[in-house]
Amino acid sequence: MLSGGLDPMYRKALAAPRRPYSRIAIFSGSGQPLVNFKYGTRQQFSTRENSLLFFSGSVSATLSSRVSRTLNFSVHESLYPVLSTDLLAPYGNFIRAYSGLELGDGSRRYSWQVFGGRIQNVSWDSVSGSVQVSCEDFASDVVDNGFLQPLNSSVGIPCTDQIKELISDGYPQATFGTFDTFNNVMPQLTWEADRGSALDEIAQSLSAFWYQLAGEAFVTRRIPWTVPGAPLLTLHDGPGGSVLRFHVSRSRSDVYNAIATTGERADGTTPVFANALDQNPASPTYVLGSFGRRTRQIHLQTPTTQGQVQSVANTQLQSSKALTESWDFGIIPDASLELGDVLGFDVGGRTGVVQVVSEFQLPLDLSPEMSLGTRSQVLDLLESDQ
Numbered sequence: 001m002l003s004g005g006l007d008p009m010y011r012k013a014l015a016a017p018r019r020p021y022s023r024i025a026i027f028s029g030s031g032q033p034l035v036n037f038k039y040g041t042r043q044q045f046s047t048r049e050n051s052l053l054f055f056s057g058s059v060s061a062t063l064s065s066r067v068s069r070t071l072n073f074s075v076h077e078s079l080y081p082v083l084s085t086d087l088l089a090p091y092g093n094f095i096r097a098y099s100g101l102e103l104g105d106g107s108r109r110y111s112w113q114v115f116g117g118r119i120q121n122v123s124w125d126s127v128s129g130s131v132q133v134s135c136e137d138f139a140s141d142v143v144d145n146g147f148l149q150p151l152n153s154s155v156g157i158p159c160t161d162q163i164k165e166l167i168s169d170g171y172p173q174a175t176f177g178t179f180d181t182f183n184n185v186m187p188q189l190t191w192e193a194d195r196g197s198a199l200d201e202i203a204q205s206l207s208a209f210w211y212q213l214a215g216e217a218f219v220t221r222r223i224p225w226t227v228p229g230a231p232l233l234t235l236h237d238g239p240g241g242s243v244l245r246f247h248v249s250r251s252r253s254d255v256y257n258a259i260a261t262t263g264e265r266a267d268g269t270t271p272v273f274a275n276a277l278d279q280n281p282a283s284p285t286y287v288l289g290s291f292g293r294r295t296r297q298i299h300l301q302t303p304t305t306q307g308q309v310q311s312v313a314n315t316q317l318q319s320s321k322a323l324t325e326s327w328d329f330g331i332i333p334d335a336s337l338e339l340g341d342v343l344g345f346d347v348g349g350r351t352g353v354v355q356v357v358s359e360f361q362l363p364l365d366l367s368p369e370m371s372l373g374t375r376s377q378v379l380d381l382l383e384s385d386q
Contacts, residue, residue, distance in 0.1 A: 001233055002112045002214060005336025010110045011233070013101055014242060016334055020195040021111050022054045022364040025233040028124045029092035054364070055130055059115045061214075062359035062373075063224075063339050068195050068211040071097055071115045073364065080124040080131045086129040088133055090119040095135045096239030099335035099364055100276060112335050114362060116216035137212045142170035143196035151198075153189040159202050159302065161211055162186045163220050167201075170195050177217035182206050187269070187304045189320060205263075205302035214237040214338060224340035225356040225375040228320040234344035235331060244369055245330040246347050257285040261313040263303035272306050276313035278321065285321055296320065323375050327355055333363055342377065 004010060026034045049241035057073030081089035095118075100111025124131050154162055160179050167174050184206060191198040203210045203220060210220045237243040257278035264271035277287045285291045298316060303309040329345070337357060345353040353372035361372050 001338055002254070002336045003343050004110055004112075005334070006232060007110070010101070010336070013103065013110065014334060015240060017100070019102045019368060020333065021098075021100050021108055022057070023098040023111075024054055024057065024364070025079065025096050025098075026052060026087060027094050027096065029094065030180075034087055034093060055080045056367075057097070057098070057364035058367075059362045059364065061310065061339055061362075064359065066143050066200070066211075067136045067139045068339065069115050069117065069214070071095060071117065071135040072132065073097075074128075074130040074132050076125055077126075077129050077131055080083045081122055085299040088119060088122050088131070092118070094118045094138075095133075097364060099333075099362060101335075110336070112214065113216075114214050114335055116212075116214075136217065138171050139212050139218075140337055142167050142174070145170040146195055147191060147195050149376045150193075151191050153186045154253060155186055155188050157186055158182070159184040159186055159206060160220055163199060163202055164218075166195055166199055167210070168217050177213055177215075177219040179219055180208065182208070182220075184302070184308060189301050201238075201300060202265065202302050204298075205300050205308065205312060207312055207319075210378070211339070221340065223315060223319050224342070225358070225377050226315050229342040229356075229377070231342050231344035231354055234346060236330075236346040237348070242332040243329055243332070243345065243347050244332065246345075246350075247384045248325065248326050248327045252291070254320070255285060257283075257287050257291060258293055258295040259298065259313045259317045259320070260295060261298045261300065261309045261316070262306075263300050263309045267306065272303065272309050274306060274310035276310070276317040281319070292380055321376075327353070327374045327376075329374070330369045331372055333364060334365070337362075337370075337372070343374070359384070 028034055028266055052075065055074045057071065059069060059071050061069045079088055080088065083089065084091055096113055097115040098111055099114045100108060101295065102108055117135045118141065119133060120136050121134045122131060122247055154165065164176060199210050204263060206220065208216065208220050208222050213216050235242050235264065259276045261274050262271055278285045280286060287293050298312065300312065303312060337360060339357055342355045347353065354377045356377050357372060358375045359373035360370060
């Protein structure tokens with residue numbers, strides 16, 4: 001959760017009639033603010049904040065994609081970039097978006113940067129008379145900058161340092177937040193062309209994700225629904241609650257109770273193998289139970305020891321079991337939420353439901369609802385079995 005999101009004053013303000021605040025600012029590739037009046041009329045810009053006025057917009061975030069954050073918004077048709085040098089031309093300019101609340105005294109202490117990334121696509125629809133703009137966070141710069149020739153790993157350095165090198169080489173302006181602690185070091189590897197695949201491989205070997213936070217810093221962190229953590233706060237439905245709706249389902253799709261992991265490189269190094277099975281008789285996915293056996297094969301290059309591939313197998317088993325119950329919520333928009341936050345829910349007559357934020361869509365306009373996708377926190381047992 002972003003700093004200040006747990007302040008009692010902010011939580012109280014969210015539950016009361018509130019004044020949402022959002023801002024979109026545009027910058028050159030070198031970081032210079034670009035919103036000024038030579039690009040349009042005064043009616044299209046906020047003179048108080050030097051920011052773009054927009055009709056509607058939202059920020060989407062997910063841990064299931066290399067590009068974790070996207071921004072979509074619409075503006076007046078006069079802002080369609082006719083020239084490659086125009087304000088919204090998708091040739092290098094980037095966007096920062098901010099969201100939160102404006103308090104009664106006019107202060108905006110509870111507003112946060114919720115997106116930073118480059119303009120990707122701009123389209124003009126004559127029927128609606130609006131221009132649609134879509135943006136992606138700077139992970140897209142990293143992924144788009146593939147290797148011009150095969151690249152060797154830096155043997156013996158921590159895997160997290162290798163991740164930082166690959167990100168910085170792909171996007172030199174990258175900054176880094178707090179990484180989780182890992183002990184793995186890099187073996188001898190060669191990557192052919194795809195920088196994104198190289199990063200994915202290393203992160204998966206750590207049972208982790210690499211992604212960009214709301215404030216643009218990159219991090220590598222363990223799969224959050226497999227890590228112990230108490231709920232930051234509990235949300236509830238009904239009178240006075242912030243949960244407006246929910247949808248919950250159970251499915252066996254993408255649920256595996258047997259993971260077979262192989263660490264094998266092309267240089268002839270002896271491969272290592274490990275298995276992880278759900279051997280808990282109390283679990284609904286018990287390998288000897290009525291669920292049956294569903295096996296997933298994982299092949300990686302980075303793990304070089306039995307312990308490393310065993311760790312991957314164990315974590316992937318936990319992650320798979322987290323899919324057995326899936327929740328989607330509609331809540332009062334809360335710009336302080338971050339991917340990986342652990343939340344409690346008292347909804348639909350159930351209490352103490354622990355979930356981890358895996359995706360969300362935050363409106364930047366006056367839409368009254370924020371959509372929230374979560375995963376069950378699975379450690380030794382399924383959430384529903386604890």
